[in-house]
Amino acid sequence: MTTATWATNEADYFDYARTLVEGATVLDEVVPARAPWSGIVRAGQVLTLVDVGGNQSGDCLVFNAADTRERYSVPDTLAWQGNAYVHTGTVLRSNEARALMTVVGNEVARQDTIGGACSKESNTLRYGYHTYFHHACRENFLYEASKYGMGARDLVSNLNWFMNVPVEDDGTLGIVDGISGPGKRVALRAEMDVLVLVSNCPQINNPCNDFNPTPLRVIVVTPDDPASLGHPVPTAPAIAG
């Protein structure tokens, strides 16, 4: 008789990994599946996000901590680098084209900032009214933003760490099976004091979370050797509209 082997507890398939950049720990927290998170990352500190269970989308917004009217901008970020994907060296730019954070380490071939965030409204349109009551990223963002006096009009287009949105030859976008895995990480250096909001995506109606939401780990360090991180911020855009 053969016996099927199944993962019997999370330790069998979760990898909490550790910081991608060595340094003195400022903050180290686990974001449970489906939950929101927020925190301040000071200029020069490095935030590592860990995809603990693999293929778990970490929807993310970044604000200038001193003035949240300055916030992450998808077109500024993509036009300045002249590429549709977020990868090592990508500078996350604000609506004033200033550098908020820089990707200084990345273990996934490409990271997304085009696919947007799920909401109960979009779930209803895409998957039917019975999904209206599913928890969604927009609700996570609103909950977390409210702690800083922000509301719906402060939510802009976001980043999706560990989500796979390939751009095909003809420009077609897909939200397809992920290319991340347990323990994969991305590391972001703050270029100014920033407020980071994360929605650990609760979506279960498409493959963006492998139909199985899992935890994320967030670690902030003051790097031991800042000069070794490289990736200085470019001073001119690749594309100007």
Ligand SMILES: [Zn+2]
């Ligand atoms: Zn989502």
